[in-house]
Amino acid sequence: MWKKAIAIFAVLGIGVGLAVWGAGPRAIATTDDGNVKETTYYNELKKTQVGQQTLANMVVMKVLDKNYGGDVSKQEIDQQYQATKKQLGDAFEQQLTQSGMTPEMFRNSIKLQLLERQAVRANVKISNKQLKQAYQDYQPKTQVSVILVDDEDKAKDVIKKLDDGDKFTDLVKSESKDGTSKDKKGQLEAFDSTSTTVEDSVKKAAFALKPGEYTKEPVKSENSNGYYIIKQDSQEKKPSFDKLKSTLKESLLEKDMNNQDVVNAIVGEELGKANVQIKDPELKNALATYTQAAAKKKAEAVKAHQKATKADEK
Known part of the structure; x- marks a missing residue:
């Protein structure tokens, strides 16, 4: 604005x-x-x-x-x-x-x-054709947790720790620099694919995961000088076309x-x-x-x- x-x-x-x-x-x-x-x-x-x-x-x-x-x-x-x-x-x-x-x-x-x-x-x-295509592309509300670090090497190091068995919430506390989500154990507000408040890179990475999975490669932040590690916590069932149309x-x-x-x-x-x-x-x-x-x-x-x-x- x-x-x-x-x-x-x-x-x-x-x-x-x-x-x-x-x-x-x-x-x-x-x-x-x-x-x-x-x-x-x-x-x-x-x-x-x-x-x-x-x-x-x-x-x-x-x-x-x-x-x-x-x-x-x-x-x-x-x-x-x-x-x-x-x-x-x-x-x-x-x-x-x-x-x-x-x-x-x-x-x-x-x-x-x-x-x-x-x-x-x-x-x-x-058009109705556009709406149907948008429905096909739509991703329902998804809950994720994130760890934000300063650089790509640090992000890879955190991913290795997760691979070695470290808990995501523990690494949020020790590694993440995202003050807003850090106080909530790394969890963001739930979002869907129409959300305008979440970075596109975060949405794309989150929707590619299944519940419990985390990103195996660092995700570049579009709004800050840093990299995310993203874990999908849950995803709602996709509503019907009629409910989503508006x-x-x-x-x-x-x-x-x-x-x-x-x-x-x-x-x-x-x-x-x-x-x-x-x-x-x-x-x-x-x-x-x-x-x-x-x-x-x-x-x-x-x-x-x-x-x-x-x-x-x-």
Whole structure:
């Protein structure tokens, strides 16, 4: 959330004043040797990547807010804001300052992301074929215990100790550096294949095991400088397709919401329907990321349709 917010809105503060002023003739800075006018500042700013992105953010926010603003509540924005603030702790204000953001700008960045997610939800259609494939790939809730160590050699040493008969819980206590799970004898919260809170490498390794088995090779952590040894404690029975259908649909939607190519294409389609016109020729490419993604999506759809038509003719 934080990194994406910076990418989206860190530049907004530069352009807000110009939007309010209308980039008129009045001076925004004065000196004994001459003044800097709004128009001069605007003409220089619009040539930069920052200026281009500022305009893009403003246009996208306006279009999506009209179409999906009713689906994004202030409470939801506040919850994500507070969650990020809690996660960063004392560093939150410092991070804002270093990123050139105000609290209001950060709230706006959260709102824009939530609007994008609503646009994806409204425009992505999940087929029954996709759901059935997702069900086939689905792994039910699994309970594992882990040992996290600093390097691969250390992980191999722990695995050897397990092979020699040492107890997993004893090695958790003596070797693991994962403070959260260490206090629970190495056990993580149960997760399934749709979980977004567990590293993919951990999930993949865990689902390949049977209850009581542990990984025979170190598993590289994606989020920390270390390696896991993972033991599967138990795995629930796979629920029926009907019971999982809504969960699988949300999981597939979540993947699209986190796929920037998908998001950009859908935003581009929304901009097209809104008949957005950039009046300043030097800013004509400000929305290119979105319009090009939408054009690519359309071309791929046409190609797929032609391929399907030829297959039917045969």
